[in-house]
Amino acid sequence: MRKAGAEVDRIEKLTDIVTHFVDNGEWRRAATLLAQKHPEDVARVLEKLGKEDRTKVFKFLPLELQAEVLLCFDDDIINEMLKVLSHKDLGELVEEMDADDAADIVLELPEEERDKVLSHVPPEDREDVEKLLEYPENSAGGLMTTEYVAFPADKKISEVIEELKKLEESESRLLYIIGKDGKLVGVTTYRKLLLSNPDSTLGDIAEEVPSVSVLADQEEVIRAVEKYDLIEMPVVDEEGKLVGVITLDDIIDVVEEEASDDIYKLGGLGEVESIFSHPVKSAKRRLPWLIMNLLTAFIAASVVGFFKDTISKIVYLAVFMPVVAGMGGNAGTQTLAMVVRSIALGEVTFKDVKRLLLKEIMVGILIGLAVGAITSAVAYLWVGNPVFGLLVFIALLGNMIVACIMGLLIPIILK
Structure with missing residues (x-):
């Protein structure tokens, strides 16, 4: 509790400083201060500002940080930002994101605007995003990233290590091993790779790992992760070929989303609502269940009336x-x-x-x-x-x- 209290105090102090800058019209100075902070903290501070001030400070942030902060916003704020940012600005932000995160943002846009935004994204990145958009939002395909490291099972460990030195950093924490037909054979850790005989092949150190279908529901993904105690989940197509990986951060997001969804359902809310949502939106979401309860109350009252x-x-x-x-x-x-x-x-x-x-x-x-x-x-x-x-x-x-x-x-x- 003390730790949580200290965290709240730190965010509140940062918010006070940023608010002071904003009140004096120093949006660039506020952005300079926030640029030194973690994206999650920046998002929490900006959510407390008014719509106009939030947008101005956001645009002064470095592009890479803008992309990370946008992903940290509550859904209502994300939708608000998507309306005020130009297609070109959104395209640049999408380019900075991992393919799975970019797909989540593009999915929030009206269908007629998606192509306009993606037209500002380089062809290679655009192709990755469009491929993920083909899958249902709450499916394994909608959650996975296509940015993972995989090598054939018959490749020598020494050769793999040399090739890894040339690769960019991957979001995935495991090395995936596939057959000649592209089917998933197993996984290995980078530690095990380094400690193994360089003349051995990846197939020699491959460990069997469960996988999920690309069309599996996200609830099924979470149950599999919990059952097998995994840190990430490989995703395969109908032929068993590896097509993507659901990483730990996305797994945590889904767990939080499912838990929040269940809690909101208990309270009679049809969809997740931010505590900072506009009063009109909050009222619209809460009224249907309250009206239903009101009707049942009238029925109960009529019974008592007898x-x-x-x-x-x-x-x-x-x-x-x-x-x-x-x-x-x-x-x-x-x-x-x-x-x-x-x-x-x-x-x-x-x-x-x-x-x-x-x-x-x-x-x-x-x-x-x-x-x-x-x-x-x-x-x-x-x-x-x-x-x-x-x-x-x-x-x-x-x-x-x-x-x-x-x-x-x-x-x-x-x-």
């Missing part, structure tokens, strides 16, 4: 109704959280529904008995009527069972 005469005679019913309803909501949320997490991790399928349904009914009975006993005892002591206490007990027991059942079924049905 018993208004009974409630008017027994006033204490109105006192304990919120308790019964609130406890049902809490129990349902607990089950919902467990089920959503299990679905995200691939632990639950439709085949499990019957077994889980019986389990949640039993859970509902157990917590209903416990909570109902406590609440009915309080009701009896408060009202002095054992029948009223029994009614509260039965209501809570039934509500707990229904809440657990619905907390299980709703996310599975929606999935």
